[in-house]
Amino acid sequence: MAEAAEVGGPPGARVTVDARGAVSGEPVRPGSYGDRVVAVEPGGVEFIPAGDRHGRPLHLAWTWTSPNLEFATIFLGVLAVGVFRLPFWEAVAALVLGNALGALSHGLLSARGPRHGVPQMVLSRVGFGYWGNVLPAGLNAVAAGIGWFAVNSVSGAFALSALTGLPALAALVIVVLVQVLVAFFGHNLVQAFERYAVIFLAVVFLAVTVVVLGKAQPGAPADPVPGGFLLVVAATFGYTAGWNPYAADYTRYLPADTDPRRTGWSAGLGIFASCTVLEIVGAASVTAGALSSENPVGAFTALLPGWLAALTLSAIMLGAVSANVLNIYSGAISFLTLGIRTSLAFRRALVAIGFGAVGFLLAWAGLTGASHKYESFLLVIAYWIAPWLGVTFADIWLRRGQPVAHLFYDTGHRNWAGPVAMLVGIAVSVPLFSNQTAFTGVVAAHFPGLGDVVCLVGFGVAAAVYAALFRLARAGSAGARDGSGGAGDGSAGAGDGSAGAGDGSAGAGDGSAGAGDGFGGAGDGSAGAGDGSAGARDGSPIAD
Numbered sequence: 001m002a003e004a005a006e007v008g009g010p011p012g013a014r015v016t017v018d019a020r021g022a023v024s025g026e027p028v029r030p031g032s033y034g035d036r037v038v039a040v041e042p043g044g045v046e047f048i049p050a051g052d053r054h055g056r057p058l059h060l061a062w063t064w065t066s067p068n069l070e071f072a073t074i075f076l077g078v079l080a081v082g083v084f085r086l087p088f089w090e091a092v093a094a095l096v097l098g099n100a101l102g103a104l105s106h107g108l109l110s111a112r113g114p115r116h117g118v119p120q121m122v123l124s125r126v127g128f129g130y131w132g133n134v135l136p137a138g139l140n141a142v143a144a145g146i147g148w149f150a151v152n153s154v155s156g157a158f159a160l161s162a163l164t165g166l167p168a169l170a171a172l173v174i175v176v177l178v179q180v181l182v183a184f185f186g187h188n189l190v191q192a193f194e195r196y197a198v199i200f201l202a203v204v205f206l207a208v209t210v211v212v213l214g215k216a217q218p219g220a221p222a223d224p225v226p227g228g229f230l231l232v233v234a235a236t237f238g239y240t241a242g243w244n245p246y247a248a249d250y251t252r253y254l255p256a257d258t259d260p261r262r263t264g265w266s267a268g269l270g271i272f273a274s275c276t277v278l279e280i281v282g283a284a285s286v287t288a289g290a291l292s293s294e295n296p297v298g299a300f301t302a303l304l305p306g307w308l309a310a311l312t313l314s315a316i317m318l319g320a321v322s323a324n325v326l327n328i329y330s331g332a333i334s335f336l337t338l339g340i341r342t343s344l345a346f347r348r349a350l351v352a353i354g355f356g357a358v359g360f361l362l363a364w365a366g367l368t369g370a371s372h373k374y375e376s377f378l379l380v381i382a383y384w385i386a387p388w389l390g391v392t393f394a395d396i397w398l399r400r401g402q403p404v405a406h407l408f409y410d411t412g413h414r415n416w417a418g419p420v421a422m423l424v425g426i427a428v429s430v431p432l433f434s435n436q437t438a439f440t441g442v443v444a445a446h447f448p449g450l451g452d453v454v455c456l457v458g459f460g461v462a463a464a465v466y467a468a469l470f471r472l473a474r475a476g477s478a479g480a481r482d483g484s485g486g487a488g489d490g491s492a493g494a495g496d497g498s499a500g501a502g503d504g505s506a507g508a509g510d511g512s513a514g515a516g517d518g519f520g521g522a523g524d525g526s527a528g529a530g531d532g533s534a535g536a537r538d539g540s541p542i543a544d
Contacts, residue, residue, distance in 0.1 A: 020049035023405050033188070041186025043337040047408075049118040053255045057262040059191065060110065063250050064243070064270030067192040067326050069201035070319025071155040071273055071297055076239055077282025078300070082291045084228040088218040091283045092234035099275045101233075102240025106247055106387055107268025111260035113251025118408055120248040120330075121337040124388070126404045127395030127466070130339070130411050135419045136388045137337040140245040143384075145331020146358050147244060149324050153179070153360070156320025158297040163313035172486060174362070177319050180356035183328035187253060190325050197322045204308075204315040211280050211304055211484035216284035229445070230451025237455055240275055241385050246330040282319030328352045339411075383434070387425030388456035391418050392460030396468050417466050425462030429454040 022028045029048050031042030035054045109120060116123060121140060125133040157172035164171070174220035182193050197366035225231070251263055282300075290299045297316060301309040332351035395418070407413045435452040444450055 006070065010544040013178040020047075020051065022049065026405065027407065027409055037188045037192045037408060038185065039188070040184065041188065042488070045119050045122055045333055048252050050256065051430045053117075053253055055191070055254050057254065059195070060263065060266040061250065061270040062198040063191060063194045064106075064199060065266050065274040066198040066319070067243075067323035068274035068319075069205050069278065069315070070152065070323055071159065071300070071316040072152055072320070072323065073239070074285070074300065075155070075296055076281035077279035078274075078286055078291065078296060079235065079282075080232045080279070081222070081283045081286040083225075084231050085222050085224050086218070086232060086283075086286050087222040087224070088220065090222075090224070090229060090281055092280055093190075093227050095236050095279045095283065096276055098233040098236025098238075099240050099272050099279070102237045102242075102244065103268040103272035103275075105241060106244050106271055107264035109244055109247035109392070110251045110267035111264035113253040114249035114258040114263060115249065115256055115260065116405065116408070117252050117256060118248065119252060119337065120245055120469060122408050123248055123494055124245075125337075125409075125413065126407050127391050127398070128422075129415035130409075130413045132415060132419040134338050135243070135332045135422060136384070139384050139388075140335040141338070143242070143331075144246065144327045144334060144471070145352075148327040149179070149356070150360075151329065152320040152323045152327065155297065156317045156324075157401075159313045159316035159320070162298050163310060163317070164539050165350040166411075170454060175317065175320060175533075176356060176360045179324040179328060180353060182313070182321070182325040183352045184355070186329065187250075190329055191250070192264060193325060194322055201319055201322070202385045204311045205278060205281075207308055208304065208312055208315075209277060211308065212281050212285050212288065214299065215288040215303055217287040218284070226448035227451025230453055231435060234455050235450040236275075236279065238385070240271055241389070241453060241455075243271060243326075244385060244389060245334070247327060249330050251332055257318050273506050328356055329520050336387055344357050383430055384426060386444060387422045387429070387462035390459040390464075391421050391466045394421075394463040394466045394470070398467065415473055417469035419461045421466035421469060424465045425458040425460075428461045429458035433457050477535060506536045 016270065016442050027046040027358060029043040029046040029052070029061055033039065033041055033052050065435055077091070077095060080086050080095060081088060084091075086094065095526070098163065109123075109399040112123060113120075121133065121137045128136060153175055157168055160166060160171035160175060161168045166174075182189055247267065251258075251267065254263065285303060288303055290303050301312050304312055329352065335351050417520070430441065432441045432443045433450070433454045434441040435450070435454075441454075
């Protein structure tokens with residue numbers, strides 16, 4: 001163990017960083033996993049040790065391209081022209097803007113994964129406190145593991161049904177089983193699946209793009225609904241930002257010294273390019289005459305020659321699976337981040353099966369009236385994600401340059417400013433500015449041309465409230481601490497016995513002040529033990 005005294009914490013605190021890169025009291029994922037593909041990923045939401053780190057930032061390009069090469073993405077463009085009735089070029093502008101905003105935030109969050117080595121919802125504990133983080137983690141568990149899973153399963157089932165003639169329910173069962181199987185094995189199989197799926201998906205959808213754009217009538221007359229442009233921006237942002245709470249889940253296995261800029265650009269561009277192209281194709285398809293609320297997949301493929309239609313249906317099904325293996329995987333991680341205590345060695349894998357079962361039931365109910373349910377779901381998703389992002393980015397800014405790793409698993413870490421700011425952001429934005437069929441806010445009802453700006457208002461209000469309460473909450477938390485909060489995560493208890501190891505000061509600091517502490521290889525002689533990764537977590541790598 002490499003040790004530093006009185007670094008990064010209160011006076012008298014002693015902090016350790018071992019050869020695996022973990023700070024004192026930080027639970028380490030148990031078992032041996034490495035880069036094996038056909039192996040069940042052990043553990044749950046613990047820190048990823050240096051020996052299991054692998055991959056390159058470029059790999060994120062296909063990780064975030066494959067899951068968006070699916071019909072749910074195309075259908076968002078269909079909504080822009082077919083439901084919100086925007087002119088084609090205005091729809092393109094709205095789609096690009098919404099995707100750009102969601103991809104930007106996704107890239108910024110993804111960049112934090114390698115240096116911290118923990119899932120996104122564990123990182124979220126810094127701004128919300130250990131137990132306050134139950135709010136966003138719980139919402140994400142439901143949205144990812146159940147909500148998004150159902151949305152994509154429906155589109156995959158429609159494609160398989162149209163391709164094979166199977167009843168929609170039978171097709172849904174097949175699609176769900178494949179998705180759950182891949183997610184059950186975990187991170188490495190998920191990444192490998194996306195890498196190979198993107199080849200087929202990219203080739204097929206490139207051909208589809210050429211055919212559909214060739215038949216499009218971009219100058220077709222339109223009669224936009226009031227506020228249609230901002231409604232499309234909000235729905236598009238909701239779709240792209242729907243991936244944001246997963247961001248670090250797929251970058252935490254990268255080596256700790258991975259360039260954060262390359263990481264962020266690879267993840268952000270993967271989402272932006274894939275979403276933007278297919279959404280524009282969806283918008284163009286409506287101008288070419290493809291619109292159906294009963295079977296939108298069938299209406300879209302009717303524009304294509306028979307051979308390409310068959311390939312497209314296969315690609316739509318594969319794209320739905322590509323998206324949902326991420327949804328189940330991250331949904332299970334968010335669920336375990338709630339603080340669920342279990343000693344099961346493969347707790348994440350078992351939770352994934354549970355989410356698959358519940359998501360199947362919801363998808364079954366969504367086989368009818370998919371168009372309106374999808375529109376509402378996209379808007380509601382952004383309603384909670386935007387305030388969460390407001391708190392998260394405000395916290396990152398306010399804590400810039402400060403150590404944070406000691407807070408990830410500290411059950412005594414309280415930060416009531418986070419959940420309060422998020423709830424205030426939701427409470428102000430939704431009742432006043434929401435604009436959808438089920439509910440129209442007070443301001444939106446009086447000014448329908450405003451569209452739906454809940455995500456913008458929610459983000460701004462939550463960020464402002466958090467900034468105003470930050471110092472007060474931090475002072476109150478420091479005063480309330482009795483030194484007993486650093487015990488760890490609970491869910492990390494099974495495995496290697498190191499989860500609870502440390503000196504009782506896990507909540508006191510993480511030694512990330514770094515300069516001159518010997519972690520980098522000079523100093524006490526033991527800092528260079530292992531593969532040198534201990535040095536990757538001193539100084540800035542664990543500070544924001």
